[in-house]
Amino acid sequence: MKLNNYIRDIQDFPTEGIIFKDITPLLGDASAFAKASQELLALVGDQHIDKVVGVESRGFFFGGVLAKELNAGFVPVRKPGKLPYTTASQSYALEYGTDTLEIHEDAIQPGDKVLLHDDVLATGGTAAAVVKLIERLGGEVVQCNFLIELSFLSGKDKLEGKMIKAAITY
Structure with a gap:
């Protein structure tokens, strides 16, 4: 099963x-979802992970699965105003504008080994922002894990x- 057969290109979206x-x-195909989950987990190997950080919102789909399989906590990173506690x-x-992300200030403990997960690595701005948040809280980013990497954008x-x-590279 080739996972990229389950990825659809949408022209001119969001701009x-x-x-x-x-x-x-x-996500809608049970076999493809399971295969993607297995491949993403295999990318981690035997590394010890304390927390999996999933980036809003598509990073939540596999981030929670990875956290469960790695026996790690799951930490959501969200857009402003979506988290109820004090945030960083x-x-x-x-590639098409600017944004801000937030994380609970107590979500990562100093020394935590962290797996950052998102759906796509494009220009790298989102992932770099999340790395800064994790490191500001004292976490160590062990790996940045993506379903898709758009290598031509040099993220x-x-x-x-x-x-x-990444499980799939374009």
């Missing part, structure tokens, strides 16, 4: 000139020194 990689067909925030640039450049793995 003109962007080709959005839609993962909902993969980080603004960043996207890895913003994550220099971090282990980056």
Whole structure:
């Protein structure tokens, strides 16, 4: 089973000139969802992980699965105003605008080994912002894990020194 057969390209979304990689067909197919979960877990190997940080909102789909399988806690990173407790925030640039992300200030403990998970690594701005949040709270980013990497956008450049793995690369 080739996972990229379950990824749909959407032209000009969310803005003109962007080709959005839609993962909902993969999520909607039980076999493809299970295969993607297994592949993402295999990318982690035998590394010890204390927390899996999932990035709103598509990073939640597999982030929770990975946390369960790794016997780790799950930490959501969300857009401003969505988390009920005191937060740390980080603004960043996207390929089609700017945004801000927040994490609960007590979600990561100093020394926690953290797996960052999101659906797509594009230009790297989102992941770099989340790395800053994790490290500001004292966590160690062990790996940045993605369902899809758009290698032609060079997002890895913003994550220099971090282990980056993806189940699908374009």
